[in-house]
Amino acid sequence: MLTGDAQKFYGLLFGIGFSTLLITQQLTIFVNLIERGASGVYNVPTAKVWVMDPVSRTTDVNYAMPSTALDQVRSVPGVEWAVPHLRATAAVRTGTGDLEGVSIIGVDDATLIGLPKNLVEGSLDVFAQPDTVVIDDVGINNMFEDGTDPIGQRLELNDQRAVIRGVADAIPSFTSQVTLYTKYSQALNYVPGTRNRMSFVLAGISDGETAEGVADRIEEQTGLKAETRDELAQAGVDFIIQNTGIPTNFGITVLLGFIVGVAIVGLTFSLFIRDNIKQFGALKAIGVTNAKIIRMVAVQAGLVGFIGYAIGVLGTVGFLAAFSGNPFFKGFYIPWQIPLISLGSVIVILAITGFIAIRSVLRTEPAAVFR
Amino acid sequence: MTQTQSAPSEAPEREVAICARGIVRDFEAGQSTIRVLHGIDTDIQPGEMTYVVGESGSGKTTLISIMCGILWPTEGEVRVFGTDIYNLSDTELVNFRLENIGFIFQQYNLIPSIDAAANAAVPLIAQGMALEPARRKAIELLDALNIGDQANKLPKQLSGGQQQRVAIARALVHEPRLVVCDEPTAALDAKSGRRVMDLLREVAVAEDRACIIVTHDNRIFDLADRILVLEDGRVTHDGTEMPDDH
Numbered sequence: 001m002l003t004g005d006a007q008k009f010y011g012l013l014f015g016i017g018f019s020t021l022l023i024t025q026q027l028t029i030f031v032n033l034i035e036r037g038a039s040g041v042y043n044v045p046t047a048k049v050w051v052m053d054p055v056s057r058t059t060d061v062n063y064a065m066p067s068t069a070l071d072q073v074r075s076v077p078g079v080e081w082a083v084p085h086l087r088a089t090a091a092v093r094t095g096t097g098d099l100e101g102v103s104i105i106g107v108d109d110a111t112l113i114g115l116p117k118n119l120v121e122g123s124l125d126v127f128a129q130p131d132t133v134v135i136d137d138v139g140i141n142n143m144f145e146d147g148t149d150p151i152g153q154r155l156e157l158n159d160q161r162a163v164i165r166g167v168a169d170a171i172p173s174f175t176s177q178v179t180l181y182t183k184y185s186q187a188l189n190y191v192p193g194t195r196n197r198m199s200f201v202l203a204g205i206s207d208g209e210t211a212e213g214v215a216d217r218i219e220e221q222t223g224l225k226a227e228t229r230d231e232l233a234q235a236g237v238d239f240i241i242q243n244t245g246i247p248t249n250f251g252i253t254v255l256l257g258f259i260v261g262v263a264i265v266g267l268t269f270s271l272f273i274r275d276n277i278k279q280f281g282a283l284k285a286i287g288v289t290n291a292k293i294i295r296m297v298a299v300q301a302g303l304v305g306f307i308g309y310a311i312g313v314l315g316t317v318g319f320l321a322a323f324s325g326n327p328f329f330k331g332f333y334i335p336w337q338i339p340l341i342s343l344g345s346v347i348v349i350l351a352i353t354g355f356i357a358i359r360s361v362l363r364t365e366p367a368a369v370f371r
Numbered sequence: 372m373t374q375t376q377s378a379p380s381e382a383p384e385r386e387v388a389i390c391a392r393g394i395v396r397d398f399e400a401g402q403s404t405i406r407v408l409h410g411i412d413t414d415i416q417p418g419e420m421t422y423v424v425g426e427s428g429s430g431k432t433t434l435i436s437i438m439c440g441i442l443w444p445t446e447g448e449v450r451v452f453g454t455d456i457y458n459l460s461d462t463e464l465v466n467f468r469l470e471n472i473g474f475i476f477q478q479y480n481l482i483p484s485i486d487a488a489a490n491a492a493v494p495l496i497a498q499g500m501a502l503e504p505a506r507r508k509a510i511e512l513l514d515a516l517n518i519g520d521q522a523n524k525l526p527k528q529l530s531g532g533q534q535q536r537v538a539i540a541r542a543l544v545h546e547p548r549l550v551v552c553d554e555p556t557a558a559l560d561a562k563s564g565r566r567v568m569d570l571l572r573e574v575a576v577a578e579d580r581a582c583i584i585v586t587h588d589n590r591i592f593d594l595a596d597r598i599l600v601l602e603d604g605r606v607t608h609d610g611t612e613m614p615d616d617h
Contacts, residue, residue, distance in 0.1 A: 005484060282480035285441050286541075287469025288497045289462070366441035369476055370432045370553050370585075 005275070011268040012304045013311065016346055019261025020312020023254050024334070024342045025319055030250040032332045037240040038233035039171040040087065043116045047202035048211045050232045051082070051218055054225045056199075058236040059087060060103075060173070064196040065224070072222040073201045078209040079218070083108035084184050085200040088191040092143075092180070093156040100143055102178040104157070106187025113202055115168065115181055121151060122166025127183055133157075134166035138327040139178030155180075157190040171331050174240060258345055266353035269301075273357045280361045281369035290362050297358055301350050309346045313339050386452060388549055388581030389415035389438050394447035396433050396604075407433045408604045410447070417548070417581045420572055420594065424587055424613070425601035431585045432553065434601065438583065439472050439551045440464050452548055469497055473542030473575075477554040479534045481526040481541075487513060487533075488522040491540035498545060505544075512540040516570065532563040536570070543574060550575045552584040561590050568594050589613075 040059025041050070051073050056062040073082040086106030091099055107114030112124055119134065126132050133155070135143070140150050155162040157180075168181055182190065188197055203226075205214045211228040218226035227235065241247050273280070280293060316334060323329045394411040397404045407430045415421050415438070423431045436442035438449060440456045449456055451471065456464055473494070481490045489502075491509035496502060513519045516536045518529075526534055535555065542550055555571065556564030568591045575582045576596075584595075592598065592613050600608035608614045 276483075278476075278478060278480050279482050282474065282476055283482075283493070283497075285439075285468070285474050286494055286497065287465050287467075287472075288493075289465050292497065367436040369474075369480060370436055370441075 005272060008268050008272045008275075009304060012265055012301075013308045015261055015264030015268060016305050016308025016349070017311035017315065018264070019257050019349060020309050020342045020346055021315040021319075022257030022260065022312075023345050024313055024316040024338055026250050026253045026257065027338045027341060028316060028320070028332065028334050030246065030254075031335055031338065032329075033174070033246065034237050034240045036172060036174040037236035037238075039173050039236075041229055041233040041236065043170050044085075044114055044202065045117055046113050046204065047085075047229065048205045049079075049203040049215045049218065049226050049228060051201040051203060051222070051224050051226045052199070054223070056225060058239045059200075059232065060236070061239060062087060062199045064194065065198050065201075066196045067198050069198065069222065069224060070201050072224070073203055073218055073226075076214070076218050076221050078206050078214040080204040080206045081111075081113075082201050082203040083111060083113045084198045085114045085202045086184055086187045086191070086197060087199040088187070088197070089177075090157050090190055092162075092178075094143060094153070098143075100178055102139070102157075102180050103173065104187050104190050105179060105181045106184035107181055108202075109183045109185050112183075114184075116170040118169040120167040120169045126165035129163075129165060131161050131163050131186070132165045133162045133180040133182045133186075134168050135164050136168050136170040136172070136179040136181075138170070138172040138176055138330055139180075140167065141327045142176065142178050158192065160189050162190070172327065176328065258349065261345070261349045262352060265349055266356060269353045269357040273360055277360065277364060278369060281364050281366055284364065285366035285369050293361060294358060297354065297361075301354050305346050305350045309343060312342065312346075386417070387414045387450075388417045388452060389413075389583075390448075390450040391415075391434075391438060392448045394434065394437055394449065395445045396430070396437060396442070397445045406604060408437070408444070411604075411606055413599060413606060413609070415581050415583060416597075418576065418578050419596040420576050420582045420584065422592065422595040422598045423583060423585045423601060424592070424598060426587070429601040430604040431601045435551055435553070435583055435585050439474070439549065440468050469494060470545070471548050473545070473547035473550045475535075475538050475542045475550065475552040475555050475571075477557050479526070479538040479558075481534055481537055483526050486523050486525055487518070487529065487537045487540075490526065490537050491544050493541055494545040494547075509540060509544050512544050513537070515574065516540055531558055532567065535559065535563075535567050539567070539571060539574065548580050550580065550582045552582070552586075554586055554588070555584060556586065556588045556591055564588065564591060 037058065053063040053065045070082060070084050073079055088104045090102055090104050092102045093099055105114060112127060120137050122134065135150055144150050150164045150167065153164045155164065170179060173179065191197060205211055215226035215228055218224065283293060320329065320332050391411060391413050394408050395406065396408040397406050411434060423435055425431045433442065437444045443457060454467065456467060459467060488506045488509045491513055492505035495505035495508060510519055510522045513522050516539060518533050518536045521529055521533055529537065556567055559567060571582065572594060597611055598613055599606055600614065
């Protein structure tokens with residue numbers, strides 16, 4: 001019945017598809033966006049434990065420690081290695097005279113731990129040259145919108161000279177701010193001079209140790225705060241959730257998607273039932289039970305729901321594919337939980353609207369077919 | 372006014388198709404109660420085409436709805452081939468209708484999204500028969516009704532007469548013992564209506580099957596074996612022909 005009525009069939013497909021698209025796409029953007037609160041951690045894959053001042057909360061919200069903290073951490077059993085890590089912000093003047101806010105990340109001079117795993121352009125050797133900075137690939141779009149090749153470009157960082165000699169393949173930060181990587185010793189020159197400037201100590205763990213165990217030991221022995229990768233990444237995500245209106249805004253959009261779905265599907269379902277009430281009455285008179293009618297409608301609604309759901313999910317995939325070249329969407333993916341949430345929403349939409357619509361069929365007396 | 376209502380037989384020679392006794396039906400209308408049927412007693416015999424005729428509001432649709440088990444009487448008893456149908460549970464009554472009664476509706480009420488064969492096969496599918504054998508059996512019947520070549524068409528692709536034949540096939544495909552038709556010619560022109568009634572007489576009336584037709588179409592009264600005339604919820608005539616004053 002339902003699949004044979006093209007108008008209502010496509011109406012339901014649209015309702016389910018649009019609702020699924022809105023829910024899936026918005027949840028995908030939301031999850032990927034808040035995960036960028038953890039990009040600072042994800043960009044440093046080698047560090048198993050991050051040590052910081054007890055008041056520090058995330059990679060971006062940190063309080064500098066005295067340089068002696070590095071030796072304290074190195075002395076803790078289970079720590080295989082420990083390196084200094086600096087994260088600060090600065091204003092940079094570009095060659096064209098523009099002023100841009102940037103993140104400065106100072107990586108260990110000797111090991112370069114703290115750098116993203118891959119460089120898109122240049123090699124690690126460039127750090128041997130004076131005043132070298134490596135820019136993140138998304139940052140290029142912000143700082144060189146006109147397409148200028150960033151390699152070799154000179155910048156002025158707090159009256160200090162910097163030369164871009166490489167491009168890092170990095171996960172953008174939550175704000176997509178330009179990020180410049182340089183050696184720790186060089187970074188100290190770029191950020192305003194204060195007594196303590198070391199933001200973190202990055203630590204590796206010895207064989208047989210767990211990150212949690214070593215972190216606990218560091219906290220006990222140094223009085224500093226030590227977190228594993230996962231803990232600090234989660235802290236970054238939590239910070240965004242707690243301190244921005246993003247969850248509320250995305251939540252409203254997702255809720256609207258659900259409501260739009262209920263409205264369109266409910267209206268179409270009701271029209272379908274109303275238009276076919278005589279046929280349902282005839283089936284009941286013939287001897288088709290309510291249970292069979294419910295099953296019949298449920299199967300058809302399930303089929304329409306599945307197709308609409310598939311269209312919505314594929315629409316989200318298409319959306320991400322279409323915008324994959326946009327730096328804002330770099331690294332975006334659809335977590336497996338999101339299609340499940342959308343599927344659950346579609347099932348709930350169909351259950352609510354189907355229940356409301358089918359009630360009139362169940363209430364219809366078979367004798368009504370003769371009237 | 373002729374009152375020749377058939378008296379219930381004490382010892383019928385053959386099984387009565389429908390035995391209705393003291394049928395009363397009231398409808399609530401706001402705060403008042405309207406009595407539509409006033410204690411009707413009648414028997415419907417198998418092998419006959421029985422017409423129930425009367426003006427609009429005379430209670431004929433209510434009567435056949437009660438006789439075929441889709442509307443509960445306020446009072447009275449209905450036995451269909453010996454089964455007291457209103458003593459059955461809801462599920463038993465639904466199954467009884469599915470096994471024993473075929474319906475032909477005024478507006479056909481075919482399912483628009485499935486083809487003629489599937490429509491005709493609905494009772495068989497509802498009985499649990501698999502789709503393909505049910506379709507085959509339905510197509511055989513559509514062939515007998517001379518629309519076998521239309522079996523794969525949707526209802527909207529068929530003429531009114533063809534749709535009525537599909538509806539007849541749906542009513543007969545499961546070989547019911549009682550066929551109930553509501554105004555089967557109302558939506559057809561005189562010629563088509565006559566053809567449909569000839570066809571119904573040919574396929575629906577059988578030795579062990581009763582056929583009740585509700586109609587006010589005087590063009591087909593001559594095809595009836597028996598005519599019950601209802602006026603204001605009472606049987607005012609029961610005979611083989613229409614009374615002269617109608």
